[in-house]
Amino acid sequence: MAPAHSKTATATGRRLTNPKKQQRVQKRKRDDVDVEALVQAVADLDPKGSGSGSAYSSFTDLPLSAPTAAGLKAAHFSTLTDIQAKAVPLALKGHDILGAAKTGSGKTLAFLIPVLENLYRAQCIGSDAGLGAMIISPTRELAIQIFEVLRKVGGKGHLFAAGLVIGGKSLHEERDALARMNIVVCTPGRILQHLSQTALFSVDNLRMLVLDEADRILDMGFQRDVDAILDYLPADRQTMLFSATQTKRVSDLARLSLKEPEYVAVHESASSATPKTLQQNYVVTPLPDKLDTLWSFLQSSKKSKILVFLSSGKQVRFVYESFRHMQPGIPLLHLHGRQKQTARLDVTDKFSRAKHSCLFATDVVARGLDFPAVDWVVQVDCPEDADTYIHRVGRTARYERDGRAVLFLDPSEEAGFLSKLEQKRVAVERINVRQNKQKSIKDQIQGMCFQDPQLKYLGQKAFASYIRSLHVQKDKEVFKLESYDLEGFAASLGLPGAPRIKFLKVDPEEQKRRKNASRQVMDEESEEEAESGSDADEDQGTAKTKTKNGVRTKYDRMFERKNQDVLADHYAKMIQTDDAGDKADLSRLDGQQADDDDDLFAVKRRIPAGDSPSPSAVEEDNEPSANGAGVDPQAKTVNIPGAKQPLVLDSKRREKLLKSKRKLLKLKDKGNKVVFDEEGQPHQIYELEDEDAFKARGAAEDQRQRFVDEEVERVRAADVSDKAAAKEKKKAKREKRKERERAEVAGGEDEEDGGVPVLEDGRAGFADFLAGVDDGDEGVSEEEDEQPPKRQKKWFQKDDEQVAKGARDGREIETFDELEAEAARLLG
Numbered sequence: 034m035a036p037a038h039s040k041t042a043t044a045t046g047r048r049l050t051n052p053k054k055q056q057r058v059q060k061r062k063r064d065d066v067d068v069e070a071l072v073q074a075v076a077d078l079d080p081k082g083s084g085s086g087s088a089y090s091s092f093t094d095l096p097l098s099a100p101t102a103a104g105l106k107a108a109h110f111s112t113l114t115d116i117q118a119k120a121v122p123l124a125l126k127g128h129d130i131l132g133a134a135k136t137g138s139g140k141t142l143a144f145l146i147p148v149l150e151n152l153y154r155a156q157c158i159g160s161d162a163g164l165g166a167m168i169i170s171p172t173r174e175l176a177i178q179i180f181e182v183l184r185k186v187g188g189k190g191h192l193f194a195a196g197l198v199i200g201g202k203s204l205h206e207e208r209d210a211l212a213r214m215n216i217v218v219c220t221p222g223r224i225l226q227h228l229s230q231t232a233l234f235s236v237d238n239l240r241m242l243v244l245d246e247a248d249r250i251l252d253m254g255f256q257r258d259v260d261a262i263l264d265y266l267p268a269d270r271q272t273m274l275f276s277a278t279q280t281k282r283v284s285d286l287a288r289l290s291l292k293e294p295e296y297v298a299v300h301e302s303a304s305s306a307t308p309k310t311l312q313q314n315y316v317v318t319p320l321p322d323k324l325d326t327l328w329s330f331l332q333s334s335k336k337s338k339i340l341v342f343l344s345s346g347k348q349v350r351f352v353y354e355s356f357r358h359m360q361p362g363i364p365l366l367h368l369h370g371r372q373k374q375t376a377r378l379d380v381t382d383k384f385s386r387a388k389h390s391c392l393f394a395t396d397v398v399a400r401g402l403d404f405p406a407v408d409w410v411v412q413v414d415c416p417e418d419a420d421t422y423i424h425r426v427g428r429t430a431r432y433e434r435d436g437r438a439v440l441f442l443d444p445s446e447e448a449g450f451l452s453k454l455e456q457k458r459v460a461v462e463r464i465n466v467r468q469n470k471q472k473s474i475k476d477q478i479q480g481m482c483f484q485d486p487q488l489k490y491l492g493q494k495a496f497a498s499y500i501r502s503l504h505v506q507k508d509k510e511v512f513k514l515e516s517y518d519l520e521g522f523a524a525s526l527g528l529p530g531a532p533r534i535k536f537l538k539v540d541p542e543e544q545k546r547r548k549n550a551s552r553q554v555m556d557e558e559s560e561e562e563a564e565s566g567s568d569a570d571e572d573q574g575t576a577k578t579k580t581k582n583g584v585r586t587k588y589d590r591m592f593e594r595k596n597q598d599v600l601a602d603h604y605a606k607m608i609q610t611d612d613a614g615d616k617a618d619l620s621r622l623d624g625q626q627a628d629d630d631d632d633l634f635a636v637k638r639r640i641p642a643g644d645s646p647s648p649s650a651v652e653e654d655n656e657p658s659a660n661g662a663g664v665d666p667q668a669k670t671v672n673i674p675g676a677k678q679p680l681v682l683d684s685k686r687r688e689k690l691l692k693s694k695r696k697l698l699k700l701k702d703k704g705n706k707v708v709f710d711e712e713g714q715p716h717q718i719y720e721l722e723d724e725d726a727f728k729a730r731g732a733a734e735d736q737r738q739r740f741v742d743e744e745v746e747r748v749r750a751a752d753v754s755d756k757a758a759a760k761e762k763k764k765a766k767r768e769k770r771k772e773r774e775r776a777e778v779a780g781g782e783d784e785e786d787g788g789v790p791v792l793e794d795g796r797a798g799f800a801d802f803l804a805g806v807d808d809g810d811e812g813v814s815e816e817e818d819e820q821p822p823k824r825q826k827k828w829f830q831k832d833d834e835q836v837a838k839g840a841r842d843g844r845e846i847e848t849f850d851e852l853e854a855e856a857a858r859l860l861g
């Protein structure tokens with residue numbers, strides 16, 4: 034099989050002089066004979082099984098073309114799995130198929146083999162033949178995986194042009210390739226884009242349509258795209274649907290215009306809907322303790338390959354970033370739908386190849402992905418329904434391998450979700466976490482969030498998105514928002530309190546109380562000020578005057594806010610991006626894409642329009658111009674170094690202003706005079722002490738003298754105690770050295786006897802090295818005592834003097850030139 038861009042078989046009928054072309058034509062003739070025989074063999078095929086009525090067990094039992102048989106052999110596929118044995122013969126005969134089988138049971142080959150074979154028998158090969166088969170997958174990762182299997186099996190001799198259309202490349206590139214494809218593996222959104230925009234892309238010859246993870250593709254999320262795609266496709270085609278949790282809705286089947294579909298459900302009568310080799314458990318862990326439990330789990334499973342499911346990309350990012358900082362001792366990876374395509378591919382590839390690793394992911398990897406040898410699937414956040422549970426746990430225990438899965442449930446979710454699982458024939462057994470293994474990481478996370486505002490920001494986003502995910506859950510028997518300990522959950526994400534979420538109804542009484550409380554405080558304050566009879570307020574403008582009247586404006590509230598700079602970086606960027614109409618990359622932690630549910634936050638500290646974004650955030654984006662100003666071409670703002678706010682370029686006059694340095698000076702901050710205290714801390718000038726109070730403490734000279742005396746006394750006392758401490762240290766060290774020498778003399782007993790470890794060259798080891806370091810003047814080590822005293826560098830000496838002298842230090846003046854230079858130095 035050739036990729037879409039390579040040459041396909043040449044049309045027959047022309048005189049061919051090229052030997053390669055002649056060979057190809059001969060092969061085609063042979064193929065023609067093959068094809069005729071195959072068509073006959075398929076017509077004779079009994080889809081129910083071999084002659085004796087039993088299902089087919091080997092691929093060699095089926096009438097397959099030579100290239101497909103060779104591909105299967107090369108990939109070491111010899112026996113058919115149950116779903117393949119039942120679905121492939123029916124599909125070869127052209128039936129529409131509704132295929133359902135457990136996860137990891139080989140459904141991909143069950144539709145790929147018929148695709149290759151049916152197109153081969155129809156000789157739908159080469160660019161003239163047009164597109165013969167379309168395989169739709171819900172995610173890019175799964176589409177890539179299907180394409181890889183197609184290449185593996187079809188790559189041994191088939192001449193089809195096959196391609197992937199999942200986005201990530203330019204439309205133009207994909208368009209050119211699409212025009213020549215016989216088989217396309219695609220995602221719904223991207224293929225629809227081509228169907229509606231690419232003039233040369235014809236689907237008139239399409240014979241086969243396959244929906245992998247059909248129930249997902251047909252559900253609400255893709256409904257519009259899929260319906261639009263179906264409108265373009267010819268009605269006369271073979272349609273195949275596959276999934277571990279198959280749709281049976283009549284409306285879905287009608288949408289797809291299936292013709293007397295064969296329902297092939299191999300595990301329907303099985304006692305469990307999940308693989309037999311999968312061990313499934315759950316632990317009840319309250320929401321605030323989930324991260325503790327996850328951390329403790331990772332600590333005890335470092336030599337495993339683990340896939341951890343969380344409910345949203347924000348959860349994934351927060352857990353990944355915070356755990357990464359705490360270095361769990363197992364390589365961490367993360368994957369969610371908002372990552373860039375290249376990053377997603379890189380992560381799936383790394384996780385596939387890893388022996389021991391932990392991947393935090395959203396449901397973007399819940400379906401279809403065939404990561405090799407996953408030991409554990411951990412569901413930290415409860416899945417939305419039992420089907421999602423089945424797909425998630427299906428990432429382990431694939432094709433007869435063993436695997437384990439554990440589900441974390443909040444006490445409020447336990448009864449509801451277990452009954453849903455039971456209805457779907459999924460049995461999970463409760464286990465408890467060993468208390469001696471459970472470790473709390475709440476303090477660590479809180480500490481990290483305190484130090485790193487970006488992590489705290491991620492925590493807030495994670496909180497909001499999790500609450501939203503609970504809020505939008507359809508199954509209210511399982512997800513009862515009021516039953517969760519949200520304050521505790523916020524604390525477990527390192528937040529000082531639960532952020533307020535718009536859709537969470539606040540008790541109206543409480544809301545009223547909060548409003549009135551702040552007004553009361555302001556009223557009390559203004560009353561106090563009025564009583565003190567200060568006139569100063571009136572000079573400070575309307576804000577305070579109004580406060581006196583009991584009316585608070587939004588400006589009052591703005592100036593009352595504390596810690597305004599904590600998240601300024603993020604909010605500034607957020608506002609900037611919004612303004613530019615571009616939801617671009619907000620994250621500076623790992624370069625991932627922006628989030629789109631910011632509206633969930635009742636942002637209490639949004640930066641007012643007049644305030645400038647933090648300089649660092651703006652400077653990063655802006656290129657410096659000739660006069661030092663950085664221009665952001667999208668936002669049309671300019672950063673003026675030293676100016677309080679960026680200059681908005683909204684008129685020609687302002688653009689001209691940029692060219693005049695003198696005029697720019699007007700925009701710059703004039704600067705503030707500050708006074709430094711004893712500790713070197715700057716203070717505003719108005720913070721200076723009142724002159725009268727200063728005078729009341731005596732004459733200035735007396736005060737100075739008193740201060741000097743006190744300081745001298747303090748330094749003297751400190752000196753005495755320092756010397757005593759240094760003496761003690763020196764004594765202890767001498768004792769230690771003597772002890773060591775005694776030990777060496779006594780026959781060099783080895784260090785296993787408790788002595789100080791000795792390095793190979795006889796030097797003392799690390800412990801002794803530490804003991805030899807001293808910070809006091811008196812504590813200089815004895816070896817150093819024996820060395821000639823180092824010349825002290827005079828505190829006023831310049832470095833260049835030192836360099837000039839350094840060349841001559843330690844030796845006599847020998848030449849006349851040197852003598853002259855020395856004389857010049859002494860004079861000058």
Ligand SMILES: Nc1ncnc2c1ncn2[C@@H]1O[C@H](COP(=O)(O)OP(=O)(O)OP(=O)(O)O)[C@@H](O)[C@H]1O
Pocket residue numbers: 109110111112113114117134135136137138139140141142276277400401402403427431432
């Ligand atoms: N006939 C076969 N012989 C040996 N291995 C097979 C065979 N068919 C499939 N496999 C292997 O089984 C694994 C699972 O196959 P596949 O991904 O097709 O499962 P699936 O049923 O599509 O799973 P899911 O429901 O999760 O999408 C793959 O690693 C595949 O290589």
